[in-house]
Every structure is written in structure tokens, then in C-alpha cells.
Amino acid sequence: MNTLPMIAPTIPLRRLETHVPFLNLKAQLKSIRAEIQEAVNQVLDSAHYVGGERVERFEAEFAAYVGARFAVAVGSGTAALELVLRASGIEFGDEVIVPANTFFATAEAVTNIGATPVFADVDPFTLHLAAESAESKITPRTRAIIPVHLHGRAMDMAEIEELATVRRLLVIEDACQAHGAQLNGVRVGGSGRPACFSFYPGKNLGAYGDAGAVTCDDPALARALRLLRDHGSPVKYEHAIVGTNSRLDAIQAAVLSVKLRKLEDWNLQRAQHAERYLRSLHASGLRLPAPAPAGAHNFHLFVIATPLREGLRAFLAERGIETGIHYPTPLHLTQAYRGPGRSAEGSLPVAERMAREMLSLPMFAELTETELAHVVIAVREFVAEHAPLAGEPSRAAA
Numbered sequence: 001m002n003t004l005p006m007i008a009p010t011i012p013l014r015r016l017e018t019h020v021p022f023l024n025l026k027a028q029l030k031s032i033r034a035e036i037q038e039a040v041n042q043v044l045d046s047a048h049y050v051g052g053e054r055v056e057r058f059e060a061e062f063a064a065y066v067g068a069r070f071a072v073a074v075g076s077g078t079a080a081l082e083l084v085l086r087a088s089g090i091e092f093g094d095e096v097i098v099p100a101n102t103f104f105a106t107a108e109a110v111t112n113i114g115a116t117p118v119f120a121d122v123d124p125f126t127l128h129l130a131a132e133s134a135e136s137k138i139t140p141r142t143r144a145i146i147p148v149h150l151h152g153r154a155m156d157m158a159e160i161e162e163l164a165t166v167r168r169l170l171v172i173e174d175a176c177q178a179h180g181a182q183l184n185g186v187r188v189g190g191s192g193r194p195a196c197f198s199f200y201p202g203k204n205l206g207a208y209g210d211a212g213a214v215t216c217d218d219p220a221l222a223r224a225l226r227l228l229r230d231h232g233s234p235v236k237y238e239h240a241i242v243g244t245n246s247r248l249d250a251i252q253a254a255v256l257s258v259k260l261r262k263l264e265d266w267n268l269q270r271a272q273h274a275e276r277y278l279r280s281l282h283a284s285g286l287r288l289p290a291p292a293p294a295g296a297h298n299f300h301l302f303v304i305a306t307p308l309r310e311g312l313r314a315f316l317a318e319r320g321i322e323t324g325i326h327y328p329t330p331l332h333l334t335q336a337y338r339g340p341g342r343s344a345e346g347s348l349p350v351a352e353r354m355a356r357e358m359l360s361l362p363m364f365a366e367l368t369e370t371e372l373a374h375v376v377i378a379v380r381e382f383v384a385e386h387a388p389l390a391g392e393p394s395r396a397a398a
């Protein structure tokens with residue numbers, strides 16, 4: 001029996017001619033080209049290309065947007081994580097707990113400052129760091145926890161916060177995918193805790209190159225980050241500490257200021273696409289993103305899951321539909337982090353299963369109704385050919 005809901009009959013079904021990109025930055029640029037060119041031209045004319053007034057302006061705008069006292073712009077999301085860890089005094093011998101299901105940089109930043117990432121499992125419903133698993137990984141050397149607002153869904157921090165308070169651990173939020181997501185009236189980045197953002201081009205708020213920022217409420221931390229990102233230098237050629245070069249350039253800041261004004265609209269459009277996917281696929285038997293309060297998910301990624309992931313991916317590719325896998329290997333099983341003394345295969349079962357089953361569908365603000373319908377029709381065709389799928393629970397099944 002086919003229980004799948006009908007979708008709009010206006011959809012052209014010339015499936016072989018349709019190409020649906022995973023992300024369409026050209027379409028985005030088309031909608032903002034004049035403003036971007038104007039902003040970039042102003043920077044070119046100013047002849048001030050690194051740091052300076054444009055960067056300060058973007059920092060103020062971004063801090064106000066997320067509701068933080070400070071935003072410190074840096075060279076990338078990875079740098080944001082590294083510099084917060086360094087500024088917080090995390091060092092060689094310290095352990096930092098990170099989820100196994102995240103982008104590699106969450107752990108890499110810990111390793112790069114000399115400390116050791118310790119991997120914990122994720123919650124089967126939200127895919128966020130599971131507090132119980134994190135607690136089981138605490139040792140006398142644990143200094144910090146880095147929860148990740150994965151896929152752009154704002155994580156409810158209550159349990160991790162309580163754990164961190166009781167066990168005297170620092171919490172650093174990896175907000176690299178969560179621009180604009182908000183929970184209980186607080187935007188990600190506005191909690192007061194240090195939060196690290198990436199403005200990599202494909203993010204909901206993306207530059208035209210690498211860029212990142214840390215938001216926080218602590219003036220001492222903001223001061224330390226400003227020193228660290230610029231060779232430890234409070235004044236040119238005076239070096240108070242050893243830092244690095246992780247400054248933001250003025251062209252990226254100007255681009256980000258233009259795009260920040262669009263972010264709310266873009267996130268709203270993503271939410272509408274997500275709603276359409278959810279409505280059209282609710283009876284598909286595929287695991288769909290778990291329900292979240294309005295605004296809590298910015299749908300940076302729309303991630304479904306099925307044990308038939310490889311088959312579905314190939315089926316969609318044949319129909320011109322690009323998909324992504326975020327991420328194919330849980331971090332404890334990557335070549336870089338596996339080995340003796342590390343988390344063994346089978347030890348973090350939810351992250352491991354998700355890495356095998358997750359598939360990211362095309363998702364970006366400019367996704368057209370026709371493109372979205374093409375994806376839905378193709379997914380449903382696949383499901384219909386694999387009938388047993390239709391009997392499985394659909395949303396966020398454990």
C-alpha cells in the first residue's frame with residue numbers, strides 16, 4: 001500500500017534533464033551581486049585590507065545579532081576553536097571531550113593546541129553530544145567539553161552545563177554550523193559562553209573565502225583572543241605573548257556584513273524547504289531530522305538516514321540530484337584518530353550507525369519548488385522500490 005502523500009501536480013517530470021545541486025552559491029550571488037560589488041569596491045578604495053574598521057563593524061554587527069557582548073573575528077572556524085582553547089589555558093596533557101559525530105576540525109583544534117580529544121557518543125534523537133556518554137569519558141585530566149550545534153540545530157545545553165558545573169569543566173560551543181539558530185529566545189552564540197563560528201563559503205552565513213569568529217561575554221577572553229589572533233601584539237611591533245596570524249581580512253568582513261542582513265530571510269527560506277521535505281517524506285520510512293522548536297534549526301544541512309544510504313545516493317545521482325554525507329567516518333575511526341588507546345570500533349554505536357546511514361539532501365535558500373519536488377519524487381520512487389522501508393518509523397528513530 002502506498003501511504004505517501006500527494007505532492008503538487010504542477011511539477012514537470014522531465015527528470016533526466018533536471019540537475020539539482022547540493023548547494024547553489026551562484027544563485028545566491030546573483031541575488032546580492034550589486035551590494036557585494038559595492039561593499040568590495042569600498043574596501044578596495046580604502047586600501048585597508050586586513051583588520052580595521054570594516055572588521056570592527058562586522059564584529060559589532062555579529063555580536064549584536066547573536067546577543068553576545070563581544071565577537072572577535074578570526075581566520076576560520078578551526079582557528080576560532082584553537083584560539084579559545086589556547087586563551088582558556090588548555091594545554092598539553094589536558095583532555096577535551098568532543099562528539100564523535102562532527103566535522104574533523106572540532107577534534108583537530110584540540111590536537112593542534114597540544115591537548116587530547118576524547119570522543120563521546122551522540123544522542124540518537126538530536127544527534128548532539130550525549131551528556132551521559134560525555135560524563136562517562138571524564139577523567140582527572142578532563143578540562144573542557146566542546147558540544148556541537150550539529151547540522152545547524154541549536155543544542156539544549158542544560159545537561160552539559162550542569163555536568164560542566166558539577167565537574168568544573170569549561171564548555172566551548174562549536175557553533176560553526178548554527179548561524180541564527182535559537183532556543184528559548186537565545187541565539188546560538190548568545191549564551192555568554194565562548195562560541196566558535198565558521199564563515200566558510202557554504203555556511204548559512206558564508207564569506208568568499210575562509211573566515212571565523214568567537215562570540216563571548218567575557219572581556220578578558222575577548223582581549224586574549226584579540227592578542228592571539230595578531231601575533232600577541234597589542235600595539236604594532238610590541239608582542240606581549242606568542243600568538244599567531246589569524247586575522248580577518250576587510251573584504252571578507254564587508255561581504256559578511258552584507259550577507260548578515262540577509263541571514264534571517266535565508267534561514268526562513270531554508271525552514272520552509274525543510275518543512276516541505278518533512279511533509280512530503282513523513283511516511284517514507286526514512287529517518288528524518290528530529291522535530292525542533294520553531295527557529296531552533298537553521299537547516300544548514302537537511303540530513304536523513306537509512307541503512308540503504310548508498311543505494312539511495314546512487315539512485316538520486318542518476319537523476320541528477322547531488323547529495324552530501326556529513327560525515328562518512330566517525331572521528332574516533334578516522335585514520336588520524338584510530339589506534340591503540342583510542343575509542344574502539346563499536347564503542348560509540350550511535351555515531352557509528354549515523355556515519356553509515358546519514359545522507360544530506362540539497363538544501364539552500366534559493367532551492368526552487370521544482371528542484372525540491374524533483375528530490376522528493378526521486379526519494380519516494382526509491383522508497384517505493386524498497387517497500388520494507390515504508391514500514392519503519394520516520395522521525396529520528398533511535
Ligand SMILES: Cc1ncc(COP(=O)(O)O)c(C=O)c1O
Binds near residue numbers: 103174
Ligand atoms: C562543526 C564544525 N566545526 C568546525 C568547523 C571548521 O570551520 P572552518 O572550516 O571555518 O575552519 C566546521 C566547518 O566546516 C564545522 O562544520
